Amino acid sequence: MDKEYDNVIRLRETNQLKCLYTIIRNKNTPREDFVFYSDRIIRLLVEEGLNQLPIESNIIETPLNVTYEGSKFKGKICGVSIIRAGESMEQGLRDCCRSVRLGKILIQRDEETATPKLFYVKLPSDISERYVLLLDPLLATGGSAAMAVNVLLENGVKEDKIIFLNVLASPEGIKVFKDNYPKIRIITGMVDECLNDQKYVVPGVGDFGDRYYSI
Amino acid sequence: MSEYIPPWSSPYIIGIAGLSGSGKTTVAQEIIKSINEPWTILLSLDNFYKELTPELSAKAFNNEYDFDHPDAIDLDLIYECVKSIKNGKKTEIPMYSFSNHQRIKDQSITIYGANVIIIEGIFTLFKKELLDLMDCKVFVDTDIDICYSRRLLRDIVHRGRDIKSVIEQWDAFVKPNAILYVLPTRSNADIVIPRGSDNYIALELLIEHLKNQLKIKSTEHINHLKMLGLKINPINWDNVTIIEETNQVKVIKTILLNKETKNDIFSFYFDRIASILINESLNFVKYVSGDSMGKTIETPINVKINPTDAFFQLNEIIAVSIIRSGDCFIKSLRRTIPAAKIGKLLIQTDSRTGEPQLHTEKLPIITKNSQVLLFDAQTISGAASIMAIKILLDHNVDENNIILVNYTTTELAIKRIFHAFPKIKSVTACVGGHGSTDSDNDWWMCHRFIDNIYYGTN
Numbered sequence: 001m002d003k004e005y006d007n008v009i010r011l012r013e014t015n016q017l018k019c020l021y022t023i024i025r026n027k028n029t030p031r032e033d034f035v036f037y038s039d040r041i042i043r044l045l046v047e048e049g050l051n052q053l054p055i056e057s058n059i060i061e062t063p064l065n066v067t068y069e070g071s072k073f074k075g076k077i078c079g080v081s082i083i084r085a086g087e088s089m090e091q092g093l094r095d096c097c098r099s100v101r102l103g104k105i106l107i108q109r110d111e112e113t114a115t116p117k118l119f120y121v122k123l124p125s126d127i128s129e130r131y132v133l134l135l136d137p138l139l140a141t142g143g144s145a146a147m148a149v150n151v152l153l154e155n156g157v158k159e160d161k162i163i164f165l166n167v168l169a170s171p172e173g174i175k176v177f178k179d180n181y182p183k184i185r186i187i188t189g190m191v192d193e194c195l196n197d198q199k200y201v202v203p204g205v206g207d208f209g210d211r212y213y214s215i
Numbered sequence: 216m217s218e219y220i221p222p223w224s225s226p227y228i229i230g231i232a233g234l235s236g237s238g239k240t241t242v243a244q245e246i247i248k249s250i251n252e253p254w255t256i257l258l259s260l261d262n263f264y265k266e267l268t269p270e271l272s273a274k275a276f277n278n279e280y281d282f283d284h285p286d287a288i289d290l291d292l293i294y295e296c297v298k299s300i301k302n303g304k305k306t307e308i309p310m311y312s313f314s315n316h317q318r319i320k321d322q323s324i325t326i327y328g329a330n331v332i333i334i335e336g337i338f339t340l341f342k343k344e345l346l347d348l349m350d351c352k353v354f355v356d357t358d359i360d361i362c363y364s365r366r367l368l369r370d371i372v373h374r375g376r377d378i379k380s381v382i383e384q385w386d387a388f389v390k391p392n393a394i395l396y397v398l399p400t401r402s403n404a405d406i407v408i409p410r411g412s413d414n415y416i417a418l419e420l421l422i423e424h425l426k427n428q429l430k431i432k433s434t435e436h437i438n439h440l441k442m443l444g445l446k447i448n449p450i451n452w453d454n455v456t457i458i459e460e461t462n463q464v465k466v467i468k469t470i471l472l473n474k475e476t477k478n479d480i481f482s483f484y485f486d487r488i489a490s491i492l493i494n495e496s497l498n499f500v501k502y503v504s505g506d507s508m509g510k511t512i513e514t515p516i517n518v519k520i521n522p523t524d525a526f527f528q529l530n531e532i533i534a535v536s537i538i539r540s541g542d543c544f545i546k547s548l549r550r551t552i553p554a555a556k557i558g559k560l561l562i563q564t565d566s567r568t569g570e571p572q573l574h575t576e577k578l579p580i581i582t583k584n585s586q587v588l589l590f591d592a593q594t595i596s597g598a599a600s601i602m603a604i605k606i607l608l609d610h611n612v613d614e615n616n617i618i619l620v621n622y623t624t625t626e627l628a629i630k631r632i633f634h635a636f637p638k639i640k641s642v643t644a645c646v647g648g649h650g651s652t653d654s655d656n657d658w659w660m661c662h663r664f665i666d667n668i669y670y671g672t673n
Contacts, residue, residue, distance in 0.1 A: 015502035016494070018526040022505075025520060026512035040551065047491065051461040060473040063664055070469025071462070096487060196516070206515025 007178050008169070008186045009052070011044055021190055024167075024205050034211050035088075038137070038167065041189050042092035045165045048187050049133050050096060052163050053077065075161075078124050081135040082107060082148050085209035089135040089165060103127065105151055107144040116144040121151055128156025131163065137208040139169040139188065140201050142176030149181055159183040167208065168192055170201045219443065219635035221605045222436045223254065223328030223573070224303055227429060228348055232339040232400055233355030234393050235283070236362035236369070238411030242355050243335045245412060249422045252429060254573055256329045258296070260336020262311045263289045266318055275316045278380050283337070283392040290342040293334070297348055303328050303609045327576060327609070331429070337393075340400040351425065354404035357411040359393065440571075440598050443631040450626075450633050456642045458495050464488070464644065471665075481668045485592075488622065488644060489547035493588070496618045496642040497551070500586050502526040530584045530616075537562055537603055538575075540666040541590035544620065548588070560606060562599040571598040578610055586616045592665040594621045594643075597628030604636050614638040622665060623647065 011017055023029055023037045050073075058072035079093045080103040093100055103123035110117040124130070132152055136145055145164065152162060160183040169188040172195050177184055192201045205211065229246065233239045240259075247255055264287060267275055274280040281287060292309070299306040307323040339345070340352055363385060370381045401407060408417045458464060470476050470484045505511040505522030513519050535558040536542050548555060558578035564571050581587065587607055594600050600619060607617055617639040619632070624643045632641070667673040 014498045015504075015526050016497050016500065018504075018524065019502045019528050022512055022520070022525045022527065025514045027515040027517070028512070036553070043490065044494065047463065050463045053462060055462045055466060058469055060469060060475070062472050063474040064662060065474070068469070068472055070472060071465040072469060073462075073466055098483065200516050202516065203514045203518035203520055204516055211515070 005174050005178060005186075005191075007182060007184065008174055008188060008191065009048065010191065011041075011048060011187075011189045017041075017044075017189065025203060027206065031211065031215060038088065038208075038212060039092060041167055042089045042137075042165075043095065045167065045187055045189060046089070046092045046096050046133070049163050049165050050077075052185055052187070053131055075131055076126075076129065077131040077133060078103060078127060079133045079135055080105060080123065080127075080148070080152065082144060083120070084213065085137050086135040088137060088208070088212045093133060093135070101130075103132075105148045107147050109144075116147050118147060118151065123152075123155055127152070128158075130157070131161045132157050134162055134164045136164070137167040137212075138201060138205075139164070139166045139173035139177075139186070140195060141170075141199050142173035145173070146176055146180060149184065163187060168201055168205055170195050219601050219605055220439060221303065221328070221602060222330050222432065224301065225432070226301060226329045226332050227350050227425075227432060228297065228332045228334065229351045229353065229425070230339040230346070230349045231333065231335045231353045231355060232337060232341075232397070232404070233357065233411070234359060234362045234397055235337055235389055236365035237355045237357035238365075238413075239335050239337075239355050241412035242353065242408065242418065243333050245418055246333060246422060246425065250331065250425055250429060252331050254329050255331040255333065256300075256326055258293065258308065258332060258334045260288055260293065260334070260338060262309055263293045263336075264311050264316075264318075265289045267316050272316050278384055280316075281388045281392070283388045285338050285341055285392075285396050288336070288338055290338065290345060294342060294345050294348070297332060297334070297345070300326055300329055300332060301348070303605075305610070328573065328606075330432075330572070337397050338400070340403040341396065346403055350428065351406070352404045353421065354401045354407045355411045356401060356407050356409050359390070362393075363390075440596070440601065440631065443597075443601070443634045450629055451637060454633065454638070454640050455629060455646075456495060456498075456640070457646055458491055458642070458644050464491065468645065476668075478668055478671050478673070485543055485622075485665065485669055486547050489544045490551065492620050492622065492642055492644060493544065493547055493551050496588055496620045496640075497532075499618050499640045499642075500528060500532060501530050502528050530586050531556075531582070532588060533558065533579060533581055533585045534588045534590065535560060535578065535603070535607065537589070537591040537599055539670065540592035540663070543592045543666055543669045544590040548590075560603050562602055564596075564599065571602050573602060573606070576606055578606075581607075581610050581612055583611060583613060584616075585612065586618065587612050589617060589619045591619070591621045592623075592669075593663055594619075594624040594628045594632075595663065597625070597631040600628065600632055601635055604632070604639060608636075618642060 020037050020041055024034055054074045055071040056074045058070045060068055060070055062068050078101040081087045081090055083104055083106040090102055101124040106120035107116050107118055159181055162184045164184055164186045166188050169191050194202055196202050231239050231243050271280055296306050306326045310319045310322050312319050370376045371378055406421055408414050467484045467488050505525035511520050511522040511525045532552055532555055534548050534555045538559055538561045556579035561575040562571050562573050591600055614636055615638050619641045621643050623645040625647055
């Protein structure tokens with residue numbers, strides 16, 4: 001993966017991070033470890049996502065009664081998860097922003113047409129004024145994520161205020177976003193090689209939602 | 216090439232001898248109480264009786280064995296123990312059972328380091344090599360008749376022995392040995408206390424002297440710590456990682472500094488920055504790639520990962536927290552490495568002198584390959600950190616495997632720490648005090664506040 005994508009922000013590729021990915025990629029990793037180490041990666045993604053938010057000057061007084069010029073976040077945020085796998089990332093966001101508002105979108109593949117279909121949307125009412133951290137651990141074809149983005153745009157969210165967090169992304173999915181939503185920032189831990197015939201990311205982590213919730 | 220000499224490598228050693236029943240123990244306790252020095256240990260020669268062969272043991276049970284002869288006590292062993300403590304090694308002090316005339320198997324007192332060692336027993340001033348280790352030698356010179364009457368009282372009333380055997384033992388062993396071996400050691404003493412513990416003037420003078428000596432020792436230690444920072448050695452900043460000032464790090468720093476921040480919000484954000492610091496420090500842990508181990512993994516869709524991309528963590532990570540400010544990291548540590556073994560060190564700084572004093576060490580078993588995260592929320596003078604690192608090295612931790620994690624640190628502390636221990640790694644969020652060599656200026660990093668607010672004791 002030498003190709004650089006200017007809409008993608010990747011986590012720093014340390015040996016520690018590679019070690020975390022080795023654990024979650026391994027098909028022999030038991031579910032409790034998969035959940036634990038995925039959560040660690042998700043936490044890093046959330047923190048990187050929050051780094052993308054703009055700040056402004058904030059002058060405060062310290063306990064020693066000295067003024068100090070610090071910073072505070074400018075603008076409000078919320079999270080929107082794509083059910084079911086995206087919900088695995090909600091806790092990571094809550095761990096960093098305790099009372100963050102969370103919207104949910106359910107998109108499922110229609111068995112007859114093989115295209116994604118929107119089933120359910122519940123979003124904070126003032127979402128159009130907020131930065132949105134869109135949560136989905138895997139960016140594969142980008143089909144359902146694109147549909148979720150359309151829902152957000154229809155609700156008045158500005159494209160450049162959407163930050164899309166995922167654990168693993170495919171070059172194909174990234175290209176879909178670059179072509180259609182160039183202002184959306186994608187934050188991902190790793191970009192894999194490609195998609196296979198079954199539209200799985202290669203080498204991937206398998207079905208993230210299944211491994212996190214039910215296998 | 217550590218140049219830091221911890222105070223326990225030159226413990227102040229006091230020897231107290233005197234006849235049985237002379238009041239040695241009372242004098243020792245009075246000294247301990249008055250000097251009030253942390254890390255003081257009392258070694259009683261009673262724990263160093265030699266183990267008896269079955270024949271001698273049978274004699275002992277018939278009151279025919281001479282326990283009051285110098286040969287009954289393993290003076291070589293006590294010499295080795297004191298030397299070992301002086302060298303900062305973990306030392307096992309045996310325990311002796313008087314009812315069985317045996318050392319108690321699998322039971323001993325573990326001692327690591329001491330500022331003051333008090334050795335107490337009738338033959339304390341008997342062995343030349345042991346005398347050479349002592350800084351102050353005391354002989355408690357109570358009249359032998361008074362010793363006898365005290366002994367009678369103690370053995371009969373408190374130890375339930377019959378009067379005949381006590382008198383026999385006194386006449387056969389205690390008195391002759393006292394005159395032949397114990398009383399002559401009086402001339403080895405620096406100070407003789409007539410009438411024992413009742414002689415409060417002598418005791419006061421002795422304690423006054425000891426306090427002065429300890430003060431000199433403590434000043435030397437502090438000056439030595441200061442010297443570490445004054446040497447004009449360039450700091451190797453490669454080993455110091457200051458976490459990147461991202462937007463959220465800036466915001467969190469502001470929240471932590473704001474005096475309006477409520478305690479619960481403060482703890483929440485400190486936990487967050489602690490997570491970031493811990494993640495950063497884990498980058499110093501050794502991860503080995505699969506190709507060097509001939510090993511890789513397969514993903515659920517049965518694709519093998521290129522061994523050069525698969526990384527494995529081999530070494531155990533151990534956390535060591537300097538109580539109390541280091542404890543602020545433990546919650547975040549548990550979230551990152553749930554089962555990490557955690558060691559604790561209580562090092563407190565004397566508020567009058569600024570000298571760090573080690574009060575307690577509880578460390579897990581550390582192997583050569585263990586990597587140790589050493590936590591201290593604020594490093595101001597660096598003295599406590601230096602002491603903690605020295606303790607870890609004494610417990611066989613490789614200097615390369617120590618990662619010091621703190622939230623704030625001063626440049627002076629970094630200079631001192633890296634001067635003494637150039638190979639450790641350090642991860643921090645704020646470095647301050649540029650150009651300042653005075654550790655007590657009023658800059659905010661020199662003001663201890665984190666653990667106070669974190670634990671709500673502000």
